Amino acid sequence: xxxxxxxxxxxxxxxxxxxxxxxxxxxxxxxxxxxxxxxxxxxxxxxxxxxxxxxxxxxxxxxxxxxxxxxxxxxxxxxxxxxxxxxxxxxxxxxxxxxxxxxxxxxxxxxxxxxxxxxxxxxxxxxxxxxxxxxxxxxxxxxxxxxxxxxxxxxxxxxxxxxxxxxxxxxxxxxxxxxxxxxxxxxxxxxxxxxxxxxxxxxxxxxxxxxxxxxxxxxxxxxxxxxxxxxxxxxxxxxxxxxxxxxxxxxxxxxxxxxxxxxxx
Numbered sequence: 001x002x003x004x005x006x007x008x009x010x011x012x013x014x015x016x017x018x019x020x021x022x023x024x025x026x027x028x029x030x031x032x033x034x035x036x037x038x039x040x041x042x043x044x045x046x047x048x049x050x051x052x053x054x055x056x057x058x059x060x061x062x063x064x065x066x067x068x069x070x071x072x073x074x075x076x077x078x079x080x081x082x083x084x085x086x087x088x089x090x091x092x093x094x095x096x097x098x099x100x101x102x103x104x105x106x107x108x109x110x111x112x113x114x115x116x117x118x119x120x121x122x123x124x125x126x127x128x129x130x131x132x133x134x135x136x137x138x139x140x141x142x143x144x145x146x147x148x149x150x151x152x153x154x155x156x157x158x159x160x161x162x163x164x165x166x167x168x169x170x171x172x173x174x175x176x177x178x179x180x181x182x183x184x185x186x187x188x189x190x191x192x193x194x195x196x197x198x199x200x201x202x203x204x205x206x207x208x209x210x211x212x213x214x215x216x217x218x219x220x221x222x223x224x225x226x227x228x229x230x231x232x233x234x235x236x237x238x239x240x241x242x243x244x245x246x247x248x249x250x251x252x253x254x255x256x257x258x259x260x261x262x263x264x265x
Contacts (some may be wrong), residue, residue, distance in 0.1 A: 004184070004186075004189055007183060007184060007193070008189065008192060008193050008196050009196070011193045011194075011196040011197040011200060012196050012197070012199060012200035012203075013200060014197060014200065015196065015197040015198060015199065015200020015201040015202075015203075015204060016200045016201065016203055016204030016207075017204065018172075018197070018200070018201050018204070019049070019200075019201050019203075019204030019205040019208055020204065020208060022241065023082050023086065023168070023241065023245065024048075024168055024205070025208065025212075026086060026234075026237055026238050026241050027082075027085065027086055027089055027164050027168070027238065028044070028045065028048055028161070028164070028205065028208070028209055028212070029212060029234045029237075029238070030089040030090060030092075030093045030234050030235060030238050031044055031048075031089070031157075031160060031161055031164070032044055032045075032209050032212050032213045032216065033093065033216055033230065033231045033234045033235075034216075034231065035213050035216065035217075036213065036216070036217040036220055037213070037217075038210045038213055038214070038217075039210075040157075040213075041209040041210050041212065041213035042206045042207075042209055042210040044157065044161045044209055045161070045202075045205035045206040045207075045208060045209030045210065046202055046205070046206050047158060047161040047162045047165065048161040048162070048164055048165035048168075048205050048209075049165060049198070049201050049202030049203070049204075049205045049206065050162060050165060050202060051161070051162040051163065051164065051165025051166040051167075051168075051169060052165035052166070052168050052169035052172075052198070052201055052202075052205075053165075053169065053195075053197075053198030053199070053201060053202060054165075054166060054169060055165075055166050055167075055169030055170045055173055056169045056172065056173045056176055056177075056194055056197070056198055056201075057191075057194050057195065057198060058173075059169075059170065059173035059174065059177070060173045060174075060176055060177035060180070060191075060194045061177075061191050061194060063173075063174065063177040063178070063181070064177055064180065064181055064187050064190045064191055064194075065187050065191065070174050072260045072261070072262040073255065073260055073262075075174055075262045075264060076249055076253055076254075076255040076260055076262045077255065078170050078171045078173075078174070079171045079245075079249050079262075080245070080246060080249040080250060080255055081167050081170065081171060082167060082168060082171045082242075082245060083241075083242045083243070083244075083245030083246035083249060084242065084246060085164065085167050085242070086238045086239070086241055086242030086245065087238070087239050087242035087243060087246070088242075089164070089235075089238050089242075090234075090235045090236065090237070090238030090239035090240075090242060091235070091239060093231060093234060093235035093238065094232060094235035094236070094239070174264040175264035175265050176194065176197065177190075177194070178264055180193050180194065180197075215230065216230055216231075
């Protein structure tokens with residue numbers, strides 16, 4: 001029992017290390033490149049980790065509990081999706097579309113006649129008071145943890161890291177499940193390991209994104225040109241690494257050929 005608990009505890013550490021995989025770091029860097037707050041960056045990292053954990057748990061759990069077998073082309077396609085996603089994130093970052101969508105989703109300024117909101121707390125309620133909008137726009141909403149922590153980020157900024165995490169989890173779920181299955185024979189403990197691994201990934205990504213935003217914030221205060229250079233570099237690296245992954249999985253591993261070969265990793 002002690003040995004089993006130790007293995008599961010190790011899963012938390014391995015989950016934190018898993019967050020630092022190159023494709024994870026590159027993808028998240030394109031998301032936090034336009035943020036200046038460590039708190040916002042940590043929330044983005046947590047959302048990525050939740051998405052990653054969700055697919056790891058669902059697909060990995062299916063392999064462990066129900067003996068799912070993933071066909072070679074399906075497994076390669078899952079991994080190749082990460083490459084295409086990195087290319088898309090890099091292009092959006094380079095073209096400035098991400099900034100436009102972020103600004104549009106983080107404020108009401110993108111809609112005609114809409115204004116910006118100030119939130120005032122009285123007792124157990126939050127009152128949203130708008131400026132530059134019609135009187136009907138003023139409203140009251142119940143006190144909410146989501147309002148406090150996600151309101152300033154914007155819906156798009158919440159959904160994007162969650163989706164990116166889902167794709168990354170989809171690509172790595174088979175490898176993690178097979179590794180666990182080779183180490184822990186009891187399916188229930190193996191599923192528990194997946195959850196602990198997921199929590200470790202969430203914690204590791206929160207620390208990583210919190211640290212990652214520091215140079216972007218520093219560059220933003222010092223020089224707009226330096227800040228733009230860092231964002232451009234993150235976009236180029238994302239596109240380049242995405243192309244490398246697509247080539248390796250598509251042609252070296254044979255996804256786009258007649259003889260695919262897949263070893264989950």
